[in-house]
Amino acid sequence: MISTALSDLVYGFGVAFEPQNLFWCFVGVFVGNLIGVLPGLGPIATISILLPLTFTMKPVAAILMLAGVYYGAQYGGAICSVLLNLPCHPPHAVTCLDGFPMTKQGRGGVALGITVIGSFIGASFGIVEMIFLAPVLVKVALEFGPAEICSLMLLGLLAGSTLGRGSPLKGVAMTLLGLMLGIVGADPQEGTMRFTFGSQHLADGIEIAALALGIFGIADFMNSVNTFGKVERKYSHVRFRDMRPSKQDMKEAFPAMIRGTLVGSLCALIPGTGPTIASFVAYATEKKISKNPETFGTGNIKGVAAPETATHSSVQGDFIPTMSLGIPGDATMALILGALIIQGIQPGPTLISEHPDIFWGLIASFWVGNILLVILNVPLIGIWVKLLMIPYRYLYPSAIFFICIGVYSVNNDFFQVFEVLAFGVFGYILLRLGFHPAPILLGFVLGPRFEENFRRAMLLSGGDPVTFVDRPISAFFVFLCAVLLVLQVFFFVRGRMSRNRAEFDFPGVEVQRLMNSGEAE
Amino acid sequence: MSVSPFLRREYLSGVLIMLIGVFGISEGYKYNMGTLAQMGPGFFPVLISGLMTFVGVLIVISARLAQDEADFHDSEGKSSQWLAWGCIIASPIIFVVFGRYGGLLPATFGSVFVASLGDKDMTLKQSVGLAGVITVIGLSIFAFFLKIPFPVIRGVWQ
Numbered sequence: 001m002i003s004t005a006l007s008d009l010v011y012g013f014g015v016a017f018e019p020q021n022l023f024w025c026f027v028g029v030f031v032g033n034l035i036g037v038l039p040g041l042g043p044i045a046t047i048s049i050l051l052p053l054t055f056t057m058k059p060v061a062a063i064l065m066l067a068g069v070y071y072g073a074q075y076g077g078a079i080c081s082v083l084l085n086l087p088c089h090p091p092h093a094v095t096c097l098d099g100f101p102m103t104k105q106g107r108g109g110v111a112l113g114i115t116v117i118g119s120f121i122g123a124s125f126g127i128v129e130m131i132f133l134a135p136v137l138v139k140v141a142l143e144f145g146p147a148e149i150c151s152l153m154l155l156g157l158l159a160g161s162t163l164g165r166g167s168p169l170k171g172v173a174m175t176l177l178g179l180m181l182g183i184v185g186a187d188p189q190e191g192t193m194r195f196t197f198g199s200q201h202l203a204d205g206i207e208i209a210a211l212a213l214g215i216f217g218i219a220d221f222m223n224s225v226n227t228f229g230k231v232e233r234k235y236s237h238v239r240f241r242d243m244r245p246s247k248q249d250m251k252e253a254f255p256a257m258i259r260g261t262l263v264g265s266l267c268a269l270i271p272g273t274g275p276t277i278a279s280f281v282a283y284a285t286e287k288k289i290s291k292n293p294e295t296f297g298t299g300n301i302k303g304v305a306a307p308e309t310a311t312h313s314s315v316q317g318d319f320i321p322t323m324s325l326g327i328p329g330d331a332t333m334a335l336i337l338g339a340l341i342i343q344g345i346q347p348g349p350t351l352i353s354e355h356p357d358i359f360w361g362l363i364a365s366f367w368v369g370n371i372l373l374v375i376l377n378v379p380l381i382g383i384w385v386k387l388l389m390i391p392y393r394y395l396y397p398s399a400i401f402f403i404c405i406g407v408y409s410v411n412n413d414f415f416q417v418f419e420v421l422a423f424g425v426f427g428y429i430l431l432r433l434g435f436h437p438a439p440i441l442l443g444f445v446l447g448p449r450f451e452e453n454f455r456r457a458m459l460l461s462g463g464d465p466v467t468f469v470d471r472p473i474s475a476f477f478v479f480l481c482a483v484l485l486v487l488q489v490f491f492f493v494r495g496r497m498s499r500n501r502a503e504f505d506f507p508g509v510e511v512q513r514l515m516n517s518g519e520a521e
Numbered sequence: 522m523s524v525s526p527f528l529r530r531e532y533l534s535g536v537l538i539m540l541i542g543v544f545g546i547s548e549g550y551k552y553n554m555g556t557l558a559q560m561g562p563g564f565f566p567v568l569i570s571g572l573m574t575f576v577g578v579l580i581v582i583s584a585r586l587a588q589d590e591a592d593f594h595d596s597e598g599k600s601s602q603w604l605a606w607g608c609i610i611a612s613p614i615i616f617v618v619f620g621r622y623g624g625l626l627p628a629t630f631g632s633v634f635v636a637s638l639g640d641k642d643m644t645l646k647q648s649v650g651l652a653g654v655i656t657v658i659g660l661s662i663f664a665f666f667l668k669i670p671f672p673v674i675r676g677v678w679q
Contacts, residue, residue: 053667167580169576169579169580169583170534170580172576173534173538173573173576173577173580176542176569176572176573176576177538177541177573179569180541180545180566180569180570180573183565183566183569187552187562189562190553190561190562192552192553192561192562194548194549194552194562194566195545195548195566218609218613221609222602222605222606222609225602225605225606225609225639225640226602226605226639226640226641391642392640393637393640393642393643393647394637394647394651396609396636396640397612397632397633397634397636397637397639397640397651397652397655398633398651398655400609400612400613400632400633400636401612401616401629401632401633401636401655401659402659403613404612404613404616404617404628404632405616405625405629405659405663405669405671408616408620408669408671409663409667409669409671412669412670412671414617414620414621417613417616417617418613418617420613421610421613421614424609424610425610428606429537432530433530433533433534433537434530434531434534435534451565454565455560455564455565458557458558458560459558459559459560461558462558463556463557463558463559464557465557492583496586
């Protein structure tokens with residue numbers, strides 16, 4: 001098995017080193033690193049802006065680039081958290097807690113150095129995990145019929161909506177909304193127009209770039225405009241030579257990195273738990289097992305190493321269910337999956353055998369990209385630090401223009417611009433009502449395939465819904481769904497009973513608390 | 522009876538989700554429902570909308586039960602930014618109108634300029650400067666490098 005994996009990997013490097021692919025991979029990680037550093041523009045918005053540009057590119061190059069933006073942004077996001085104390089990228093919010101105190105002590109460079117080392121270790125482990133695990137998953141998934149696919153998707157959707165941030169019920173509501181938006185357009189089997197209200201523009205469905213840019217671009221700008229206070233920039237002078245951690249630092253940070261890697265790679269495998277949760281769990285774990293937990297929050301190097309490593313191993317691992325099963329774990333993965341679908345590639349277990357260039361090329365490009373990122377981040381740290389000075393007031397008006405021209409260029413049609421605007425305003429209303437709109441994208445991307453498989457499964461069983469619990473694999477997924485629901489009810493009742501008691505004995509509560517404090521931003 | 526801001530927000534959320542659900546059901550029923558074995562185009566939309574209505578009801582009920590305001594702070598303390606919101610909404614509209622009748626150059630300049638007026642720290646000079654810089658960058662990328670079909674100035678400079 002190892003030898004086939006190795007020969008596939010060699011093939012992948014061949015793909016990744018094709019000059020065109022190498023170039024787009026570099027563009028991806030560079031842009032990703034850039035927007036990661038800039039406070040206020042996230043990877044989802046950037047990937048959606050770039051999405052229309054990829055329509056004319058070859059599928060491999062397009063995916064390498066979009067993926068590069070995603071993991072490149074994680075390197076940049078850490079800089080922003082450590083030096084400015086701005087948790088602008090959710091996975092790095094927890095890094096602020098110990099990263100910024102280190103900066104204040106003049107050890108910001110060391111914190112960043114540890115971050116880069118940890119990132120590379122975490123990412124490497126995530127990639128290895130993907131090389132060995134994805135083909136195994138595929139072998140299992142190839143046996144799946146419509147009923148299994150359907151209940152697996154249900155599990156993915158349910159996990160994606162309940163395990164994320166904020167109220168699980170509201171998460172489910174957002175997933176359902178996404179499924180509903182996915183219905184718009186022609187019915188896949190009979191061609192009946194649904195939810196189009198007679199508009200020709202909606203006949204092909206809602207444009208994924210318009211939806212994503214509306215809810216993650218415009219809505220987010222409306223939310224953040226004029227909220228960035230004066231940012232403390234007096235500590236953000238870091239030079240290359242400040243970044244080298246001492247032997248003592250490494251001795252402390254290394255075990256934390258290993259633990260972070262494990263947490264991150266586990267979180268990657270549970271659908272719905274992406275890098276954000278991984279980093280919070282890693283931090284909470286580190287604090288829990290520490291002999292002196294009171295040092296956390298005052299510049300403990302482990303508090304930087306563990307969550308950053310976890311983030312990166314989870315970011316790479318996130319691609320496993322996406323590429324092998326066609327089930328994205330979070331909104332960013334949903335977008336990358338959407339890009340594949342636009343390229344005419346059917347995601348799912350057959351992807352690896354039908355498009356080995358995409359799968360193995362992507363994996364090889366992860367190595368290439370991560371090495372490029374280390375090169376970009378260590379000697380060139382001074383340049384990124386300078387970019388931190390770009391204020392938000394220059395950023396968002398430029399981004400709105402790129403959004404407009406981006407969606408316009410999808411079909412050279414001004415209608416999409418109005419679509420973005422409508423989703424932007426609607427998305428902002430949802431934000432103000434306390435919804436987290438990320439699951440919308442998950443539902444939207446999975447919706448059409450979910451409906452198709454649901455209808456096919458019911459057709460095969462002659463209209464008997466028992467088919468979903470009759471078949472063992474499908475029954476297992478349905479069982480997991482039920483467990484998720486029961487757990488949520490349990491948490492709700494428990495939270496209600498212990499409302500007035502300060503009871504933080506159990507790690508889930510600690511994580512939830514940390515995440516809520518990160519959310520306050 | 523006065524309602525706490527948390528409850529008011531949760532009620533509004535629940536009602537919004539319910540309304541979307543009810544709307545979806547009424548629209549979905551217009552399409553052929555089919556049978557369980559042979560589902561028509563209306564079945565899935567009605568199913569999803571029905572679930573949505575149900576979740577909307579649950580949101581209202583759980584808000585009443587829980588009254589757990591521990592995680593409630595994100596929309597509090599946030600002042601209304603009507604000018605900024607107006608500018609952000611106006612920007613894409615300007616882009617379309619100027620783009621439709623003027624071309625890419627006025628559309629770029631106009632949309633960036635208007636959007637930037639929303640920030641309270643932005644001076645007029647900075648707005649003009651930013652719009653100018655982005656116009657140059659935008660034109661070089663989209664008109665000269667990518668050559669998207671969008672005249673720079675309609676009728677004058679294609």
